[in-house]
Amino acid sequence: MTQQMNETRFLVLTATPQSGYFSPARLAELATQFPQLPAAKSLGEDAVEYALETDSPELATQLADLPCDVNWVRAANRRKKMLIADLESTIIEQECLDELAVVIDKQEVMVDITTRAMRGELDFEPALKERVAMLEGLPESALQDLYDNGVTLMPGAQTLLATLRAEGVFCGLVSGGFAFFADRIAQRIGFHRFQCNDLNITDGVLDGTVVEPILGRAAKAEILTAWAQELGFTPDDVLATGDGSNDLAMLKIAGMGVAFRAKPAVAEAAQYTLQHADLTGLLYLQGYSESQFKTA
Secondary structure (H helix, E strand, O other): OOOOOOOOEEEEEEOOOOOOOOOHHHHHHHHHHOOOOOOOEEEEOOEEEEEEOOOOHHHHHHHOOOOOEEEEEEOOOOOOOEEEEOOEOOOEOOOHHHHHHHHOOOHHHHHHHHHHHHOOOOOHHHHHHHHHHOOOOOEOHHHHHHHHHHOOEOOOHHHHHHHHHHOOOEEEEEEEEEHHHHHHHHHHHOOOEEEEEOEEEEOOEEEEEEOOOOOOHHHHHHHHHHHHHHHOOOHHHEEEEEOOHHHHHHHHHOOEEEEEOOOHHHHHHOOEEEOOOOOOHHHHHOOOOHHHOOOO
């Protein structure tokens, strides 16, 4: 009779970038505080992992008070073949509609709708239509002004894409946001393709409507599945990440679905969460070490 072997799991801890949290002294302190932990493997200044035969809910609870992310990752198929990422508040730091609201002096009401929609308190599609309607009459040039002066990459985004592409990983951008921004960001940092919503523009002016059909929560999961099938991958081969309730469906079907600096309800529902790490945390979860990171 063959004895079934336990599958190795990795306990991955990721801290705030450049915090120096996982110093040798800190690792020694953790070893004393949690004697059940095996020897630590440093992945970089901001991350460490421990190889264990099984995950431990009790240990996870004890570690939860530390100022770092705590995730259990299966050894099998740990490095994914496809990345599917949300755009706003994930690959870039902004919510573009909220930024455009400043131009029309409706930031307070716009941010309120966005926040409630991302928490799942409002249905995504009607909330999107309501916010876009406020932009009626805005010149298209305002989009370029925002991209040029107000859109910034999330820390770690460029390293994430460069490293994964160097490893042959397919990188896709799927967003409830708009093609004007997604197209430029995809070209800038190297996504292979993108799919998102689009704004109706007539004679250089936004008409306050969204091109139908609207890409929402269900569509993101459908796109993930379709792209994986097209490329010969399974959902388990996919790393998906996002921050809002409209990302939950794709996070749940992906082999590694990571809630990135997400709203509380999203973080609670996701299997993996990153609140302290930047986007390089997605590399650490897959077992990449900092020495393997690429920057261009």
